[in-house]
């Protein structure tokens with residue numbers, strides 16, 4: 103079994119799809135689209151192809167090879183994790199730019215990185231996630247500071263960040279030759295896996311114009327149903343944050359509502375249970391909050407490109423940078439190990455090894 107049918111059986115029906123949208127972005131037939139966070143096939147195209155060739159699609163299997171949830175990804179990832187695991191040198195940082203401070207999630211480092219890249223013409227656009235009227239993230243290509251500011255902050259439901267990248271020609275026609283992107287660890291893994299395959303084969307895909315990747319720390323994500331289930335005035339929401347006490351929803355009028363972890367657990371996405379990466383080891387720069395004081399971001403630079411960019415932000419006084427203290431190191435290390443262990447246990451259960 104190949105192609106979409108394999109994804110359906112091994113990923114979507116197995117409930118480990120992370121809804122990254124990567125399969126839709128890479129399919130040369132544009133045969134897959136993301137509907138309600140699920141990759142679905144175009145049935146009309148399928149029957150046309152089947153009647154011509156007897157195959158469900160052109161069987162190139164690119165969607166399967168690029169999917170972050172298809173083997174040998176786990177073993178590859180595990181191996182890479184050994185190499186690239188938390189290097190023990192995170193920094194605490196925060197933006198110096200007030201308009202970003204006003205809207206960001208933690209220290210505003212992610213939005214500051216993208217503002218710097220756009221202002222200095224180092225990229226033409228950035229794939230970020232703005233929010234719809236239901237507070238769900240919607241991936242878009244941002245080209246201005248205004249676009250970036252309207253996407254700042256974290257939403258804890260899925261954003262299929264590769265959905266805007268299904269048509270390389272259209273992107274290039276719009277002037278997007280170099281893009282940056284921000285996503286969760288699984289999404290950044292999808293990027294690197296795809297780039298590795300396509301670079302080797304020298305093929306043209308949108309992933310090859312992604313020149314900078316920011317990865318977020320992530321313990322887990324929730325199904326969209328959580329947004330439907332909570333009785334709140336969505337237009338009045340200022341932001342979401344997940345902390346020890348649960349999900350804190352802040353409103354523009356200063357009020358807050360807390361959804362406890364017990365309630366949240368019902369909505370945690372099944373695929374998160376097998377995910378081993380907390381700190382986005384494949385990013386150029388990883389950013390989270392764990393380990394740093396309130397109002398600061400924790401930053402781990404992962405590549406030479408990432409290190410140079412971080413230094414530029416300091417030199418240009420766009421961010422303040424400080425050391426993460428021992429308590430901060432310990433909490434990152436602890437969460438990282440807990441996530442790896444949770445993933446190991448759940449993968450072994452799924453494989454019937456325990």
Ligand SMILES: Cc1cc2nc3c(=O)[nH]c(=O)nc-3n(C[C@H](O)[C@H](O)[C@H](O)COP(=O)(O)OP(=O)(O)OC[C@H]3O[C@@H](n4cnc5c(N)ncnc54)[C@H](O)[C@@H]3O)c2cc1C
Pocket residue numbers: 205206207208209210211212213214230231232239253254255256257258259260261263284285286318319320321322323389390391392399400
């Ligand atoms: C689902 C999720 C889970 C997280 N879990 C943790 C955690 O367990 N521990 C931890 O320390 N940090 C976690 N984070 C990261 C944290 O919430 C902040 O995003 C991070 O600290 C960066 O803060 P900032 O102020 O620099 O970001 P900002 O400058 O506010 O920019 C945030 C960027 O993230 C993008 N974004 C928002 N929501 C999503 C989404 N759902 N998918 C993809 N991109 C999105 C926005 O478009 C924006 O560009 C999580 C983030 C997400 C989205």
Ligand code: SF4
Pocket residue numbers: 104105106128129130131132133134159160161162163164165166
């Ligand atoms: S096998 Fe190729 S043509 Fe078929 S759905 Fe996957 S990417 Fe598209």
Ligand code: SF4
Pocket residue numbers: 109113114118119120121122123124125126141168169170171
């Ligand atoms: S590529 Fe992403 S959206 Fe597609 S099946 Fe795999 S995990 Fe799901």
Ligand code: SF4
Pocket residue numbers: 120286287288289320321322323371373374375377378379
């Ligand atoms: S826990 Fe893993 S699979 Fe779930 S959203 Fe975060 S990075 Fe993706």
